[in-house]
Amino acid sequence: MPLQNRVAPDGALHAVAARGLFMGNRGGRIHDPDTRTLTRRRWASKAWICCVTSFRDRHHNVWGRNYTALFFLDEVTALTAGHRPCFECRRGDAIRFAEAWAAGHGKSGRARAPAMDSGLHGERTSPKHKTLTVPQTAALPDGAVVALDGRPFAVRHGQLLPWSFEGYGAPVELVENKRLTLLTPPSIVNVLHTGYRPIWHESAG
Numbered sequence: 001m002p003l004q005n006r007v008a009p010d011g012a013l014h015a016v017a018a019r020g021l022f023m024g025n026r027g028g029r030i031h032d033p034d035t036r037t038l039t040r041r042r043w044a045s046k047a048w049i050c051c052v053t054s055f056r057d058r059h060h061n062v063w064g065r066n067y068t069a070l071f072f073l074d075e076v077t078a079l080t081a082g083h084r085p086c087f088e089c090r091r092g093d094a095i096r097f098a099e100a101w102a103a104g105h106g107k108s109g110r111a112r113a114p115a116m117d118s119g120l121h122g123e124r125t126s127p128k129h130k131t132l133t134v135p136q137t138a139a140l141p142d143g144a145v146v147a148l149d150g151r152p153f154a155v156r157h158g159q160l161l162p163w164s165f166e167g168y169g170a171p172v173e174l175v176e177n178k179r180l181t182l183l184t185p186p187s188i189v190n191v192l193h194t195g196y197r198p199i200w201h202e203s204a205g
Helices: 075-080 091-104 113-125 135-138 186-194
Strands: 022-023 048-053 071-072 129-133 145-148 151-156 159-162 179-182
Touching: 022 075, 048 075, 071 075, 071 113, 075 145, 075 186, 091 113, 113 186, 129 135
Parallel strands: none
Antiparallel strands: 022 048, 022 071, 129 179, 145 151, 145 179, 151 159
């Protein structure tokens, strides 16, 4: 049976076979290494990160006695779930993200990891999801994710792509009176607006 380690855009963890492009963690171990099942915790610290799956030939026993490895379809999924790029294995992306974070908050330079983690944690644990109408999605940046009738859709070149653990579907046509829920945390939307370009799964085209 697959481990419950695949992350959906809303941050929920599921047991599915597909792995995706990225892995990450939520600051430590949130599983029982003997039973290889999740505990009641859903994070070990505020540092939720998104990592590459291979780095410096390191090997990690997934769901052993170290941190709980989680997997994402792509970086768009990880960002929407509230994970930021890792400063060790994705340093270049992490620096660009931190610079875009600072700019999105009206500051110069580079935001520090603890400040970003604290801000994101507040948005993850006390979500105030914004309700949008279909025309308003045109103002959202590429990489933002919305929900319609409980299903996630990613904004890509002004279109909405249905999300799944296996990849994205063809763009959908939505009538204008439909109401959507913005799933991406506000701070991440600011980062995307400021110019950070997340990595997409190849199915997004």
